[in-house]
Amino acid sequence: MKHLVVLGAGTAGTMTVNKLRPRLDPAEWRITVVDQDETHLYQPGLLFIPFGIYDAGDVVKTRREFVPRGVELVVAGIDRIDPDESRVIFEDGRTLDYDYLVIATGTHPRPDQTPGLTDEALHDTIHDFYTLEGAVALAEALETWDGGRLVVNIMEMPIKCPVAPLEFVFLADWFFHERGMRDRVELVFATPLSEAFTKPIAARHLAHLLDEKKIAVETDFYVEQVDPERNVLVSYDERELGYDLLVTVPVNMGAEYIARSGLGDELNHVPVDKHTFLSRDYDNVFALGDAADLPTSKAGSVVHFSVDVFTDNFLRHVESLPMLERFDGHANCFIESGFGKGLLIDFNYDTEPLPGKYPLPGIGPFSLLEETEVNHWGKLLFRWTYWHVLLEGRPLPLPSRMLMAGKRRVEP
Amino acid sequence: MATATLSGYEIHVDEEGFMTDPAEWSEELAGFLAHQIGIDELTEDHWKVIRFLREDHATEGTTATLRRVSTLGGIPVKQLYALFPKKPAKKMAYIAGLPKPKGCV
Incomplete structure (x- = not known):
């Protein structure tokens, strides 16, 4: 056996x-x-x-x-x-x-990897949303927060779901609008990368959205330590970024x-x-x-x-036969952008996210790198798919290999 | 992919000037590359980083991150910022003649 x-x-x-x-x-x-x-x-x-x-x-x-x-x-x-x-x-x-x-x-x-991100500091003016406890505590904090500067920062790449921090700032923009307090909130997205995202064409689309939503971006911001006494993030190149509320994505x-x-x-x-x-x-x-x-x-x-x-x-x-299938790095992510809309990106090791339609070329129903309501509903429906189709290993009619059909090539 | 000539060396580079063929690199060339990005003298500490990056790339096939240089190469991130100011990950890859770090996906 x-x-x-x-x-x-x-x-x-x-x-x-x-x-x-x-x-x-x-x-x-x-x-x-x-x-x-x-x-x-x-x-x-x-x-x-x-x-x-x-x-x-x-x-x-x-x-x-x-x-x-x-x-x-x-x-x-x-x-x-x-x-x-x-x-x-x-x-x-x-x-x-x-x-x-x-x-x-x-x-x-792993908050313990960053000096200053102590247990005492977490869940006071510093929060995270990648754990259930963190996300629930942050919901309570946002419920009573009366405004100021909210900084969302990524400590280091790689992190799981690398689009989630961006989605978080987009949703925060929408959330504070809905509560009638967007004018009292300054939103800042701080990343160790040189752009808003790792892939250049998608980064340009997302930079445009960030700009439209008046979300400031601090790039090349690699945090050396957090100073929870002064409410300041300090980068290795000795820049300081103050916050009233910090939503951090710790080292993974x-x-x-x-x-x-x-x-x-x-x-x-x-x-x-x-x-x-x-x-x-x-x-x-x-x-x-x-x-x-x-x-x-x-x-x-x-x-x-x-x-x-x-x-x-x-x-x-296990039969000592050569492995014939080769994974191409295919990834496919919905990006919530707030106000009932979302984007979708589809890429692999060699091809960065491009505009177009998915999964059916020319038809969709999802639009790549473009804000639509359908994309948002796709994201919400995905939870059902996850529990009822994916985990149990039932097939979804999506090929595992990324396809160029339906995508438009763009000048880099 | 383009070719560039630097102090008599013919090298293959990407659109940002990062070398794309590690085999074309030499220690002398490193000095010229450093000079181009404002580092006039490569000290022993610089060389420690460059050698680690070269050896790591030879076995792993990718350009090491700051954390990797710090954890496995034993050179603290703070020191990397002092040696290669502002953008150490890119600068050290540039001088070591390695592909631009992918920034992790």
Whole structure:
């Protein structure tokens, strides 16, 4: 009996076991999925909580609900992996031997990586929205805030869902308009990048929107420390940026057990082949989703397209056949822009987001790099799709490979 | 992709002047590249960074981030800003003859 162990029952881990269970003979394959807790969080929904659009109940379900029959769910903290012995060691001392391992424990905000971002400072004048507790606390803070300078800052790239901080400022602009206090709020977006986004053509479109909405942008702002006494962000090149309310996106890092296992890079992300997800060091270890060091966005859509490629490859790899499918880095993200509208971007390792229509060329219904109401509804409907289609590994009629059809080439 | 001539060296560069073929680089060329972006003298500390970047690129195939140079190369970010003022990630890649850092996606 061979044993596949999947670490992490989030988006990537859950989809992986749902895709693989029907395709691996139960007489030959045991599958175990491990997580440290019972709660599955719909992470794209966190963005909406601070503005009262969603509440906590909208974004949580139990992990068990999505673990298929024939897959064992183990709830335990992971101490480390011993990849030479093909063994997982839990914090309580138990062990689990595997033949094949999939690491899918994501990436997580780490406020402790920035001096001054202490537990005491968080949730007073400093907030975050990448955790459920953070998003709920921020909703309470915004409810009573009477205005001033709101700074949204990214500490360091890469972060998961790299468009979410921009969406946050767009929604904040709308939120304060609705409350009749936009004139009392100064919005500032501070990023360590040289532009509003990582990809130049999309960055230009987004810069235009930021300008239109009177959101100031502070670029190349790489934070050295936060001074919560003076309410100031200090950059490495010694600029200071004051705030009345700071919404920060902390440094993101993979799980600590990955560092303890000697499997991670400087941010505890696992180095893998970017086309097959196979570990560069171990032939029976894969990493999927945010946990891997893929040079594309850390996003649920990437996981979705990856898992399709991974499933076919895995079945060949365990038969010692070459992996034929190659992941192209396809990512696809809705960007909420406020006032009931949104944008959509679609890109891969080689092609940056371009304008056009998606998924049907010329028809859509979604428009790429353009603000429309349909895009906004697409984003809201996606939550249903996530719970009812994606996690259970049901097919969506979207090809995993990015297509040029429907896109317009633009001069760089 | 264009070619440029710098102090007698013919090199391939992108539209912003970053070298695109690491094999065309040499230590002497690094001095000329540094001069072009306002760094007149490459000290031993500069060289420590440049060598780390070159070696890391040779094994990883990508240009290291500030955090990577700091964590694995042992040169604190603050010092990188002192050595390569304002935009250290871009400046050190430029001098080391490596592709412009992708800015992470």
